[in-house]
Each structure stands twice: as C-alpha cells, then as structure tokens.
Amino acid sequence: MTQKPIPNLEIPQDLETKYVNFVRIAHTVSEFVFDFSLLLPGVTKFEVNSRLMMSPTAAKLFLQALTENLKRYEANFGKITLPGSHSLADDLFRSIDPPEGS
Template identity: 45%
Template sequence: MPDPKPKPEQEKGPGVPGALRPRLVPRPGLAGEAVYANVVRISHAPSELVFDFAHSLPGELDVPIKARVVLSPLSAKLLQRALADSLAKYETAFGVVNVPQGKSLADDLFRSPETPKPESE
C-alpha cells in the first residue's frame, strides 16, 4: 500500500552521484527565530572552530554572545566556500560589496559620528 503522505524529494547533494542532502526542518520553538549579529569572534582548537556572534551597540563595553556555532575544520572550509559562492551571486544581482579601507573594519564601523559641515551659500 502506498504511503498516504508522499515525502517531498530531497535535494541532490554535491560530490557523490545520487547522494541526498538533508532537508532543513524548523524545530518547534525555533521557527522564525533569527539572530542579528554585527560582531563575530572566531577562535579555534585543533579539532574545531568556534564562532561567537554578538550584537554590539555604540558605547557598550560588555556585549553578550547571541549565538555560538562550533564547526569542524572541514565544515568551516565548506562554509567558507558556500559564503564565497553566495556573495558572488549576491554581487551579480545587486552590485559589488565594498569593504572600507581603514585601519581596521571596526574603526570604520564604530568611529564617532562626524559633525556635519555647514553648507556654503
């Protein structure tokens, strides 16, 4: 007897012909939960990389970690590849993302606001 609820097909995974990629299914209680981060601290050990994501506001000295993601070195490398691919597609659709040239990115993101110059008449 056929299954009354046919399961949607899974996507084909990369690399191995016929391999299936798991579908991401929201867990109850987490569906729709998003974390905005403008700061990430990356640390590593021989067997893992740890990404601590936070949301920093100007003037805050203590910034609470909002999410921590721990990846194997292989998973981190695959994430790097996926990010590069996604950013390339984004730039094709919306234009190049320019990284500010300063002492550091943090200097550009968290500098004091400049006083507007008076308009000359």
C-alpha cells in the same frame, strides 16, 4: 563533479532570529568555534548571542559555500565594498559629526 542535493531542513516555529555584526573565531586541532555578538556604540560589555562549533572540514566547506553565495549576491546586487584604510570598528563606532553651523 555532481552536487549532492541539499537536505530539506525543518525550521522550528519558535526559532529566534538574532542580528549579529561581529564574530570571534577560535580553533583547536579538532574544531572551530564561532562566537557571534552584536557590537553597539557606547557598550563596553558584549554578550555572545550564539556559539557554533564545526569540524575543520565543515568550516572549510562553510567557507566554500559562503564564498559561492557572496559571488552570487554580488552578481545580483553589485560589489560589496569593504572599509579601506580604517577598521570595521571605525565604521561601526565612528561619531557622527553635526552639520557645520549647528
């Protein structure tokens, strides 16, 4: 199967880049909705930074592209390890214990 060329995307000069570490995904029969947010320790109200909507076909193609890119990333930089017996929230919001004797 031959790949189609990737379109040349123009990025506006004033496009704001936002860091996110959480996504809430919802769907209907005709679309997927991705709400991106930044979760911070001690904050109880989180604001959606960006909302993206895709058709189910586009979401599946996005998953395929993300999977391929993660494989390339790990080939170049090493395996990405995920939390084991605890949740990502545990890693993000764990309290840092002071050194003994402090």
